[in-house]
Amino acid sequence: MCRRSGASFTDLTVDENLEVGRQPIRPNAPHWTREKLFTLFPNLGEMRGRQGGRMSGVRTADADDRTDLDGKPVAGVARRTVGGTVRRQIVEQMVDAILTMKKEGVSIVVSEQNLHFARLISDRAYIIERGRICFSGTMSELDARPDVRDAHLAL
Secondary structure: OOOOOOOOOOOOHHHHHHHOOOOOOOHHHHHHHHHHHHHHHHHHOOOOOOOOOOOHHHHHHHHHHHHHHOOOOOOOEEEEOOOOOOOOOOOOHHHHHHHHHHHHHEEEEEOOHHHHHHHHOOOOEEEEEEEEEEEEHHHHHHHHHHHHHHHHHHO
């Protein structure tokens, strides 16, 4: 059985998707439990028995993010597009949750198109265009490069 990165098994429940992503306990890694994850993402916890295919895109992305964290990982991968239809409350919850994970020592890779959201949670930025890294630096370095932002991040 092979899982495409960033996708839930649609016929498995939230709990079952977390189990598929479980990794062995690692020395010096942050200690994570499902209860702790559901504290950070309460609306996901309310849907523990719901199948992945019966969740909205935002909640499915939440479940995907957690599969990398359940099992006490060293690194978590979050994939999120924060668009016009996502409620402000969900965005704020995601910012708080990611900042909490960072404080606990979890390394997080965020693939994000919303620069404002990325600034709130990121230490570094990488701009990738057509498979090539066009920029690599801190968020402050990116802020100091309007030419890079205009060339690669303008709508």
